[in-house]
Amino acid sequence: MTKHRIVVMGVSGCGKTTIGDLVARELGVPFLDGDSLHPVENVAKMAAGTPLTDEDRWPWLATVGSELANAGNGGLVLACSALRRSYRDAIRKQAPDTVFLHLHGSKDVLKARTEGRTGHFMPPALLDSQLATLEPLEADEAGFVVDIAVPVDEVVASALANIAAVVPSDEGAVGTRPRHFDVDLSAAPFNLDGGALAWVEETISSMTLEEKIGQLFINHNNGYSPEYLDGVLENYHVGGMRYRPGPSAAVQEHIRYAQSKSRVPLLIASNPEMGGAGSCDDGTFVSTHLQAGSHPDKNIARQMGQVAGVETAALGCNWAFAPIVDIHYNWRNTVISTRSFGNTPEIVVERAKEYFDGISESPTVCAMKHFPGDGVDERDQHVVTSYNTFSYAEWDRTYGHVYRELIGHGVQSIMVGHIGAPEVSRHFRPGLPDADILPATLAPELLQDLLRGELGFNGLVLTDASLMVGLTQAQKRKDLVPATIAAGCDMFLFFRNPAEDFQFMLDGYKSGVITEQRLHDALRRILGLKASLGLHRKSLDELVPPVDALSVIGSDAHRAIAAEVADKTVTLVKDTAGNLPITPETHPRIRLYGISGGADFTRADPLAYLETVKEELVAAGFEVSVFRTAEQREAAGETGVNFMSVLAEEATADYAERYDAAFVFANVKGFAQEAAIRIKWSSPMAAEIPWYATEVPTVFVSLNQPNHLIDVPMVKTAIHAHAGSREAIRAAVAKIQGKSEFQGTFNENVFCDSFDTRL
Numbered sequence: 152m153t154k155h156r157i158v159v160m161g162v163s164g165c166g167k168t169t170i171g172d173l174v175a176r177e178l179g180v181p182f183l184d185g186d187s188l189h190p191v192e193n194v195a196k197m198a199a200g201t202p203l204t205d206e207d208r209w210p211w212l213a214t215v216g217s218e219l220a221n222a223g224n225g226g227l228v229l230a231c232s233a234l235r236r237s238y239r240d241a242i243r244k245q246a247p248d249t250v251f252l253h254l255h256g257s258k259d260v261l262k263a264r265t266e267g268r269t270g271h272f273m274p275p276a277l278l279d280s281q282l283a284t285l286e287p288l289e290a291d292e293a294g295f296v297v298d299i300a301v302p303v304d305e306v307v308a309s310a311l312a313n314i315a316a317v318v319p320s321d322e323g324a325v326g327t328r329p330r331h332f333d334v335d336l337s338a339a340p341f342n343l344d345g346g347a348l349a350w351v352e353e354t355i356s357s358m359t360l361e362e363k364i365g366q367l368f369i370n371h372n373n374g375y376s377p378e379y380l381d382g383v384l385e386n387y388h389v390g391g392m393r394y395r396p397g398p399s400a401a402v403q404e405h406i407r408y409a410q411s412k413s414r415v416p417l418l419i420a421s422n423p424e425m426g427g428a429g430s431c432d433d434g435t436f437v438s439t440h441l442q443a444g445s446h447p448d449k450n451i452a453r454q455m456g457q458v459a460g461v462e463t464a465a466l467g468c469n470w471a472f473a474p475i476v477d478i479h480y481n482w483r484n485t486v487i488s489t490r491s492f493g494n495t496p497e498i499v500v501e502r503a504k505e506y507f508d509g510i511s512e513s514p515t516v517c518a519m520k521h522f523p524g525d526g527v528d529e530r531d532q533h534v535v536t537s538y539n540t541f542s543y544a545e546w547d548r549t550y551g552h553v554y555r556e557l558i559g560h561g562v563q564s565i566m567v568g569h570i571g572a573p574e575v576s577r578h579f580r581p582g583l584p585d586a587d588i589l590p591a592t593l594a595p596e597l598l599q600d601l602l603r604g605e606l607g608f609n610g611l612v613l614t615d616a617s618l619m620v621g622l623t624q625a626q627k628r629k630d631l632v633p634a635t636i637a638a639g640c641d642m643f644l645f646f647r648n649p650a651e652d653f654q655f656m657l658d659g660y661k662s663g664v665i666t667e668q669r670l671h672d673a674l675r676r677i678l679g680l681k682a683s684l685g686l687h688r689k690s691l692d693e694l695v696p697p698v699d700a701l702s703v704i705g706s707d708a709h710r711a712i713a714a715e716v717a718d719k720t721v722t723l724v725k726d727t728a729g730n731l732p733i734t735p736e737t738h739p740r741i742r743l744y745g746i747s748g749g750a751d752f753t754r755a756d757p758l759a760y761l762e763t764v765k766e767e768l769v770a771a772g773f774e775v776s777v778f779r780t781a782e783q784r785e786a787a788g789e790t791g792v793n794f795m796s797v798l799a800e801e802a803t804a805d806y807a808e809r810y811d812a813a814f815v816f817a818n819v820k821g822f823a824q825e826a827a828i829r830i831k832w833s834s835p836m837a838a839e840i841p842w843y844a845t846e847v848p849t850v851f852v853s854l855n856q857p858n859h860l861i862d863v864p865m866v867k868t869a870i871h872a873h874a875g876s877r878e879a880i881r882a883a884v885a886k887i888q889g890k891s892e893f894q895g896t897f898n899e900n901v902f903c904d905s906f907d908t909r910l
Contacts (some may be wrong), residue, residue, distance in 0.1 A: 155180055155226035155318055156219045160233035160540070161254040162281040165299055165744035166263045166306070170254060172668045173307045174229035180313070180596075181663030183266050185231035188214045202280055205237075212238055216245025221661060234284045234689035239292065246695030250317050250821075251294030252310055260300055269848050285621035293317060312467060314835035333672055340516075340610045354415060354687075355674050359611060362414075363670060364657050366390035366677050369420065369613065371645040375405050378757050384412050387653050390642060390677050391418030392841065398705045399431040399466060407695040415678070416694055418468040420518075423510070423638045424490060426455050427462030427704055433873035434462050435709040437446040439903040441857065442720045442873035444492035444502050445895045451716050452492070452502040456509025458712060462704045465696035469684050472566060474506040475518070476553050482531035482858050482900040485828040489873070491526060494898045496549045500556045507562060514684060519557055521568030521615060521641040522551035522602065523575060523591050529827055534567040535741065539570055543578035554606050561818045563680060564611040565593045567598065567640060569621025575601065593631060594661060598639030611676040613642040617652075633659020637666070641673040653845050666892040674891055710878070719806040719876040721870065721886055722895030724860070727910060728867035730848035732889030735772035738811035738848065744839045746817035746830055757818070760854060766817045767877070767884045768889070776810070780833040801838035806846045813843050814887075815866070819874045820853040830862040841866050852883050861909035871897060 155178050159171035168184050175182035189197075193207050215231050219242065233239050233251060243249055261278060288294045295313040297306055336343045336351060343351070355363070365388025372380070374760055378769040383389060395403055427434025435458050443452040452474075459471065478499055479491040492502040509516055521532070523546070528537040539546065554565075571589040577583050579596035591597045592614045602608050614622070614635050625631060628647065633654035635643055646652045660666045681687065686694065703709070713754055722732075743765060747757035761777065768775045778801070781792045821828050843847050844865045851860050851866040854875040863869075872883040873895075885891050903906045 154222070154224070154248075154706075155228065155314065156222060156249045156315065156316075157226070157228045157252055158185075158215075158219070158242060158249055159228065159230045159232055159252045159254060160294075160663065161256075161299075162232065162234065162261060162285060163278060165254040166303070167232070167254060169303065169304055170252075170297075170310065171228050171230040172301075172666075174252070174310050174314070174703070174821055175666065176668055177307065177311055177384060178224040178225070178228065181223070181227055183217050183218060183227060183229045184667070185211075185229050187822060188218065196405070201702075204610075207558060207730055207761050208238065211243065211757060212241040213245060216249075217243040219246035219249055220707050227663060233283070234281060234286065236286050236292075239288075245895075246776060249293070249736050250314065251288055251292060252313070253288055253294060253296045254306070255296050255301040269502075275725045282604035287724070295792075301523065302524030308455050310881045318378040328366050330608075331601065331683070333668075334675050334679065335609055336675060336682075339610055339705035340561050341679040341683045343535060343679060347679075347687060349540075350462060350687045351675055351678040351682055354678055357543060358674075360660075361521060361657070362388045363507075363674055364388075364653065364660060366415070366674055367641070368646065368653070369393060369642055369644045370649075371395070372405070375401060378407075380409050383649070384409065385644075387649055387890075389417070390415070391420060393420040393422075393472075393645075396429060399433050399701050400698065402431045403466050403598045403695060403698065403701060410467070410694040411691050416681055416689070418470045418677075418681060419468045420472055421463045421464075421468040422897075423459035424473045425474060426458040427709065427827075429462045430459075430792070431466060431704065432442045433705045435713055436706050436876045436878075437709070437713050438716045438720065439489040440492050440502070441479075441489045441715070441762060442895075443506070443872075444498050445722055445873070445897060446719045447896070448719060449501055449505050451719065452505035453509035454712050455714065456506035457511075457512055458709050459738055460515050462709070464698055465700040465703050465719065469515055469686070471510055471512070471515050471517050472520065472681075472775055473517060474503040474519055475521070475725075476500075476503050476557060477521060477525040478549060479898075479900060480554065480863075481529050482903050483827055484526055484531075485529075486531040486856065487858060488857055489527050491637050494900055495525075496552045499523060499553050503553070503557055504560050507557070507560060511561075512638060516563040518564040518566045518611075519562050521570060522554065522565050523568070523572045523597055524553070525568060525570060528545075528570075530826075532590075532615070533619050534621075534623055536621040537568075537570050538588075539572045540574065541572070542574045546572065551606070551787045554602075554608075557607055558610075560609050562610070565602070565608060566613050566615055566644075568615050568618050569625075571596060590625055591619055592635050593625055595636050603639065612639060612640050614640050614644045614859050616647060617643060618647055629655045629658070632656050636673060637664050637669060641676045641805055650747065650866060667887050675686045701743075705711075705774060713876065714878040714882070717874070717876065717882040718885075718891060718894070720895040721872045721879065721882045721893060722897050723886070723893040724871055724897055724901050726868045730850065731887060732814050733850065734888045735774075739774050740809070741768060741773045741775050742778060742813045742843070742847075743775050744813065744815040746819060748819040748828060748831065748837065750822040757820070760818050760880070763816075763877050763880050764884075767881050768814070769771060770792070771888060772883055778839055780837070780839065782833060793825040794837060798836060798838040803843060806843055810847055812847050813841070813849045815839075815841060815849065815851045815863070816854060817851065817859055819856050828856060830859060838843065850887060852887075854879065857897070858903055859899060861903035861905060862910065864907040865906065871895065871901065 157305045159167045172182045252369040358448045368389045369391040419429040428435030428436035437455040477487045492499045573588045579600040745761035781797045850868045852870045872879045
C-alpha cells in the first residue's frame with residue numbers, strides 16, 4: 152500500500168493548513184497541523200511576537216518526525232513551516248522518506264494573506280523574519296515547490312501531480328482512495344442564512360475537543376431520572392438523543408429536562424413509523440408503511456405523517472427516524488415486510504414523499520432509512536450483516552432512483568444500514584475481494600463516492616443502531632466506532648458502553664483515523680441540522696411545548712383518522728371457496744384461534760389482542776369459543792393436559808356440529824430478534840393448525856405479517872388487516888360479515904412464490 156509522508160512547508164500565510172487539509176483529503180490520509188504539537192511554552196512565545204530559538208524547536212521537530220514515522224497505513228500529511236534545511240533534516244532523522252511540499256508565494260501575496268487572518272498566534276510582523284530564515288529546498292531533498300498565486304484548486308492539483316511523481320505508488324492503488332465532500336450549509340437541505348451560518352461556526356469554535364466528540368453521538372436514554380440525564384450530558388456532551396417510550400407526559404418532561412441541561416440544543420429523535428405510536432405509549436397508531444401502500448389513496452401516507460408530526464412535536468421531538476424507503480423484493484425478508492411501502496420503487500417513492508410532506512407540516516426533520524437499501528436479503532441486520540446483492544445498474548435503477556427522488560424532495564438526513572452492497576462497492580473499487588466488503592456504515596465508497604458524490608446528498612448521515620450485530624461482527628468495537636465517522640457518517644447511533652465508546656471516538660480522532668476536516672464537516676452538518684430547525688433562535692423554555700400541547704396525542708380526531716385508514720386498507724387476499732360473508736345469522740358459533748410469535752423484547756402479552764377480537768365478534772352477535780393450547784391451559788391451572796390430549800379433544804368428527812366457522816387471527820411479531828419470522832405452532836401436529844379448514848369455513852386474518860400463506864396454504868379465505876389495533880380488528884370483523892367492502896390492495900409477495908398458496 153502506498154504510504155504518503157508529506158510535510159507541507161512554508162512561511163506564515165502560505166496556506167499550509169488549507170492546502171494540506173485538501174491534499175490529505177484527496178489522498179485519503181489524515182491531516183495534522185504541526186503547530187498543534189508545539190509545547191505551551193512555544194505557543195506563548197509566538198503569541199507574544201517572540202521568535203522561537205532553535206533550542207525551542209528541536210524537541211518540537213522531533214515530535215513532528217515521530218508523528219510522521221508512526222503514521223497509519225496510508226501515511227500522513229502534516230503542516231509545518233520547516234524553514235531551514237537543518238529543521239527538515241531533524242524531521243527526516245525520524246521519518247527518512249518524508250516528502251516536502253513547499254508552498255511558495257511573493258512577499259506581497261503572503262503579506263496580504265497574513266494580514267487577513269484572525270485567531271492565529273503568528274502575527275504578520277514576523278513575516279519578514281520568516282522570509283529571512285527560509286532556506287529553499289535543495290537538489291538532494293525529496294520535495295517540490297508549488298506557486299500559491301494561482302487559485303486553490305490549481306494549487307491542490309499541482310501538489311497532487313508532484314506527489315504522484317515523487318511518491319512510489321503500489322500497482323493497482325490508483326482510484327481506490329475515497330473522495331470527501333464538504334457540506335454547503337447555505338444549500339439544500341439546510342438552506343441556512345447568514346445568522347445561522349455564523350451560529351454554527353461560532354458554536355464549533357467555542358467547543359472543547361470533548362464537546363466536539365460528544366456531538367457525534369446520539370444517546371439512547373435508558374432512564375428517566377434527572378441524575379441519569381445529568382450524567383449523559385455532563386460527561387458525554389451528546390448531540391442528540393432518542394428516549395425510551397413511555398407515557399406522553401413523562402416523555403415530554405424528560406425531554407424538557409434534557410434540553411434545559413444541554414449547552415447546545417439537542418436533536419430529539421423518535422421512531423414515528425406508524426403515526427404517533429411508538430413515540431409514546433398513548434400515541435395514535437395510524438398505519439404501517441405497508442398498510443399506507445395498500446390502497447390507491449396515497450393520502451393515507453400523508454395522514455400518517457401528519458399525525459406523526461403533530462404528536463411527536465407535542466412531546467418535544469424534532470427528528471423523525473422515518474420514512475422507510477426500503478423495497479420489499481424478497482417475501483422472506485420480515486424485518487421490512489410491514490415497514491416498506493411496497494415492492495416497487497414507484498410505490499415507495501410516491502408514498503415516502505407523501506409521508507415526508509405530511510410530517511414536514513410540523514417542526515420536524517426526517518431521516519429516511521436504511522441506505523443502501525434493505526429488502527433483497529432475507530436476513531435481518533439486527534442479528535447479522537445483510538447484503539443488497541443487486542448489480543450496480545440494477546441498484547441504480549431501483550434503490551438509486553428512490554434515493555435520488557427523496558434527496559431531490561428535500562429529505563434532510565439519511566440513516567445508513569449495516570447492509571453491504573458487494574457489486575455496488577466493486578463499481579467504485581474494482582476487484583474488491585469478498586473479505587473486504589463492509590456494511591455501508593463502514594464503507595467510504597458507498598457513503599462518499601455514491602451517496603455524497605453520485606447522489607449529491609448534502610445532508611446529515613447517521614448510522615443505524617450500533618449495537619446491531621450487522622455492524623459489531625465487522626470489526627472490533629474500538630476500531631469501528633471512529634471508522635464509521637471516518638467513512639462518512641456524521642453521527643453515531645447509541646452507545647454500547649458510554650465511557651468506552653466516547654474514548655474510542657476520541658482516540659480515533661487523536662490517532663488521525665478521524666481527520667480534522669472530517670470531524671469539522673460532521674459538526675457543521677449536525678449543527679446545521681439544528682439551525683435548520685431554528686433551535687439556535689429558541690430560548691430553553693421554547694424548545695419543548697407546554698404540557699397542554701399533549702392533548703393532541705391519541706385525540707378523537709386522530710383515532711378517527713386511524714379508523715378511516717383501517718377501513719380502507721383491510722385487504723381480502725383470497726376467498727377461493729366463497730366462504731364470505733360469514734354472519735351471526737348464517738354461522739353463529741365461532742371457534743377462535745390466536746397465533747402469536749411469543750413474547751418479544753417488549754415483554755408485552757403477545758395474545759392480548761385476542762381479547763379485543765373476541766369483544767368485537769361478540770359485539771357483532773357471534774357466539775365465540777376461544778381455543779387454548781396445552782401450555783395455556785396448564786398456566787391457567789389445569790393438570791393432565793398435553794398436546795396429544797388437546798389434539799384428541801379438539802379434532803373430533805363432530806367439529807362441524809360444535810362450530811359453524813373457524814377464525815384464526817395471527818399477530819406474529821419478532822423482528823430484531825429473528826432473521827426471519829414464520830408461524831410457530833405450539834407443537835408438531837398442533838390442534839390449532841388449520842386442519843379444520845376441510846370441516847368448516849375457515850378465515851385466516853393476519854394482523855401483522857403479510858407472508859403467512861406459506862404456513863397456512865390450506866385456508867381458502869385469507870385477509871390482511873395490517874394491525875392489531877381495535878380499529879383494524881373492528882374493520883376486519885365488519886368486512887367478514889359483508890357490512891362494508893374490502894378496499895385494500897396487495898402485492899405478489901403475499902403468495903410467497905408458491906402455487907398452493909393461491910388455491
